[in-house]
Every structure is written in structure tokens, then in C-alpha cells.
Amino acid sequence: MPEHTLAIKGLHKRFGSVVALHDVGFEVRPGELFGFVGSNGAGKTTTMRIVLGVLTPDSGEVIFDGEPITRAVRTRIGYMPEERGLYPKMKVADQLVYLAELHGMSSADAQAATQRWLARLDLSHRRQDEVQKLSLGNQQRVQLAAALVHEPDLLVLDEPFSGLDPVAVDVMSQVLREQAAGGVSVIFSSHQLDLVERLCDRVGIIANGRMVAVGSVEELTSSAETQLEIVAPEAEPGWANDVPGVTVVEERPPRTLLKLAAGADDQAVLQAALATGPVTGFTRHRPSLAELFRSVVADETGGRVDA
């Protein structure tokens, strides 16, 4: 199903003198869960709003199904805005039916889809309640139902996990996985990097309006510098200084923390360590997405990280 690929190409957007996006581009493939991470104000919401046509870019384009996104294509997108958007005084079911119909569903289909999603998200008993009478967690579920009710081919979710309790996080994760498994392309932004790491097939990191990394979590973390933790009780301080391809991060006998340059041979490091005497620990430590995020964003912003 290559036609369900979302391709974002060369987006530029300025707000007055502020450059919000600079040459932002990436792809979300069909059936893929794509995590979009970045600090506050990095450009995630702006990018998503442009995908939805709520904002117009200064240049660049958004392609879905091999064509620039038109209004007809947008009826196939499910959208959850960052600040939740539902009519506070409208009944849950009426609201979902209305949104489904606005997305081109027939009245009967809209009713059926509403029933289905309310049941799936465990909201059937609240169908006749006004949205404002629901708890925040339940409002969030309704919001998810609003994004899904018209059976979209692409889901664009801005911070879908923020403010959810652990149970709701599980429900949300499960629904997103199911959607991706059904061939829907899913892009969502989040500050919960552990969640993104666990859930997403691929991740894009944006900082100051520029994409600084795109790839699978595996690719991103393995391309980054790897750290080695070595426990060598008899090693003299400074033993690793001359080993090629490493820099010493920290020496705290008997532990030594080394940074391994990309492509350097960790076996050579082990040899050097064994040369000092027994080695009781040798751990290859791959950075988490959160650590990776901090390092790339720090590089980009000159050390300021506020994610």
C-alpha cells in the first residue's frame, strides 16, 4: 500500500520575524507509527497544522497518496489538535455523528461508526452526556473517537497521551497499534519519550524548526555514540587514554566509562582492559531515545534543552 505514504517536503513557515519551520521534511509510511518529538515551540504543532491545511506553508508541500493534499484527501485524515476541540455543550454521540458526516460519511454509516467507537473506547454509557460533564480522561477518549470515527487512512495526533492516566495510555497505545496494523499511517507527537521509544516504528526529532534526526529508534540510537562501562579492579588510572576510538567520560575505580566513537572496535577496548588485569564487567550501553534526544537537541540549540 505505498499510496498511503505521507510525504512532507521542504516546509518553510515564518510567523512575522520568527522562523517556525525551516526545510522540514520526512515520510510516514503506511501502517507505520511515527513519533514526532521536539521541545516546546520546536515546530511540531505547526507542521501538523500544515498537514491538516489549517495553516498554509510559505513553501514546501505535503503529499499523501502521491498527490498534494487537497480537501478531498483531508476527509481521510483523523486529527486530534493539541488543545482539544469539541463542543462543550453538545452530546457525545451527536458530536461524533456530526463530525463523521462532515467528513463525508452517510448518516447511517456515521451512526454505526459512532456506536462502534463509543463501545470500543468504553464510552457507550456516556453517549447522551454533554462533553463538558465528562472527566478529562473521558473527554480525551471522545477526542480520540472524533479523530477515528470517519475511518481515516492517516491519523495526525498532537500530544494524544498528555494528561492520560496509565489505563487510558494503554487503551490509546493499543488503539494506535491496531490502526497501524490495519494499514493506517499514524503520526503523533509526544514528550513521553519512553512511550515513543516503545511504541513507534520510526521517530523524527525536530529542534528549532529543523529536522535533526529521522529514522527507526534502532537506527538512531545505534548511529549515536555508544558508551562502554568497564569494571577492571586492577587498572591504573588513565589506562584507557591511549586506546584508539574512545574518549574517557568518567573514571571512578574500579569503573571506567568510555565513549566509543562511531565505527570504533569495542573488542580492541576489551583487549586493552584485559591487559590491565581481570575484567569483571564489560557493558555496552546504548543511549535511550531520551538521551539521544537530549544530545541532538542540545547540539542544535547550543545546550538549552527544555523538553
Next chain:
Amino acid sequence: MRDEVAPLTAVRLVARRELNTRLRTRSFVLSTAVIIAVLVGYLLLQASIFTDAARTDVGLSGQASNLAGPLQVAGEQVGLDVHTSVVTDKAQGRAKLEADELDAVVYGNPAELKVLVRAELDSRLRTALTELSRQQILAGELAKAGVTDPQEVLAQAGQADVAVSTIEPAGAEHGQRLGIGLVMVFLLFMAISTYGTMVAQGVVEEKASRVVEILLATVRPWQLLLGKVIGIGAVGLAQLMIVAGVGLVMAMASGVVTLSGVAVSALVWGVVWYFVGFLLYATIFAAAGSLVSRQEDVQSVTTPVTMVLTIGFVVGLNLMLQNPNGSGVVTMSHIPLLSPVVMPGRITAGQVAGWEIAVSLVVTLATVAALTWLGGRVYHNAVLHTGSRMRVRDALRGARL
């Protein structure tokens, strides 16, 4: 795969939502009931003023006691509904006057009638009594002169009347026309300002709840705006029809309004001008609403618009009370932002040539077109703007921040 929703389908869906969510509300039922209550109260007041003004209770004493019949006849001629009763003497009559049971006590010789009242004798009753007294004298003189049937001569003389042609509607009709016209002006002002403000609130509700972002991802701004205006306009029209319909039936039933043709045509013109006026103001209200992001700020942007409408209503109403054909009313009925409130009143209460109505309608519709374009532009540019209040100039220029 689904297609884009047809443009008019989107407008219809939006309008239907507005209609469904607003027509069913308790506030709609309540406000309709309150307006009807006010209108009925006004009608009852009118009805009681009419009957009170026409009825007068006269106590007859002594020789005057047998004047009951002639006095009623004389009263009819001057438009008074005279109810007579006999009082035993002047003292009893005085007591009844003080108790407000009588309006006048008549006593004395029929040729030299005397009247006792609380403070002032109604001028029509004075005319009737004077006429009666003259007739008594005249009848006596005629009899002395040898006329065999003086009453017949008097009856013949009483039938004499001048033939009157009017260039303006006759008094009673004039009053009714003015009354109907003023009620229509009031209803139009209420409907346009209430439902116009509701458009502004609806726009801000969508902005404040951010639902507008979801909507605009699939619907164009003009479709959302048009659907909203049509939907809320229809709710306002429904209320106007209910209120005016009930008012009309009540007015005819109570006898306050007897000119059914005038009243029905006033209602028809009212509906026509409601359409034009609501379209005119709704887009301005929507544009004003789109400049702010919170319900608390709605009033600050709608007040200038409501002010224009209120000035048209208050000034128009007062000028119309003085003279519905005065130059002030005529001028106002041709000013686009004021005409929807003033013109329908003028059509009912005064004289308007057909071409004047046509010109006023065309000018107002042209203004509707211009303001819809401008207002639509402001709305389009401002509706996704959040945070502080946006300036109209920025919204018109299209600087989206």
C-alpha cells in the same frame, strides 16, 4: 474511499447542527415565552386603555333622572360609552364620585343641567350634555311655536353630518398602524440583536474550544460561516414567527387590532426585513466574534455593533412616534445599517412609495454583499488566531499570527 463533502452539504450539516442544538434548548423556549408575555401584557394594557377611555359612568339625580336614554344617544355621537344609574340625591352622588364608582353626577332642570365631577369634566361628556341641554330647550321652543312633532325635527337635524375625505389614515386606523409598526420595529430589533450576538458567541465558542481546527480541516471557512448564519438565522426566524403570530392572533381576538390586512402585511414585511437585516448584521457579528478567543471578550467586540443597531431602534422609534412620515424617519429608512429596523415600521405606520422600499432593499442588499465579503475575509483570517484580541486591520490584511 470517500469524496469531499459537497460544499452545500457541508453548509447544510453546519446549519442543521445550529438549528438542532439551539431550538431544543430551554433558553429558546424561555425567551420565546418571555417575549410573548411582554407582548401580551402590552396588548392587554392597550385594550384596557381603549375600553377605559371610552366608558364613562354617570349618575343621574332628580329631574335629570329621565335623561338616561337621550344621554346615551348623545354620548354615542361623540364616541362615549355612557353608563347611567340613578342616585337619590346630590350627596349620594358625591359619595359615589369619591368612591370612584361614578365619573360624573348630573342633576337639575334638563334645560339647565348641572354636573358634579371630581376635578375635570371629560370634554366629550361636556359636549354630549351641552347638546342634550340644547335639544331640551329647542324641543320646548319648537313645541311653543306650534310644531306638532318636535322630536322628529330634532332627529332630522341630528342626522346632519359633513362628508369627510382624508389624505391620511383616519385617527383610529392611524393609531393601530403606528402600534403595529412599533411592535414590528421592536421585534426586529430584538431578533437581530439577540441572534446576531448569538452568531458572535457561536464563533467564539468554536474558537475557545478549538473545535474550529477540526472543522476547518474538512470544511472551508465560508461554509462554516454560512451554515452558522443560516442555522442561527432560522432559529431567530422561528422565534419571530411564533411571537408575531401569537401577538397577531391575540391582538385581533382582544379587539386592539381590527385592521387584519395591515397587520398581516406588517408581518410579511417584518419577515422580509428580518432576512435582510439578519444577513447584514450576522456577518459583522461573526467577524467581530472571530477577533477574540474567549467568551469573556465577546461583549467588547459586539458592543459597537449592538450600539449602531440600538441607536437605529431608539431614535427610529421616537421619531416614528412623533411622525412616521417625518424627514428623520424617511432618512433613517434609507441608511443601510438602520433600514432593517426603521423601514418595516415606516411601511406599516406611514406612507411609503413602492419604489422607496425597492431602493432601500437594493441598497441594503448591496451593503449585505459588501459586508459579507469583508466580514468573511476577517473571519477567514482571524478564526484560527488564538490568544490576544486581533485588530480588524490585521485581520483584513490577512496577517495570520
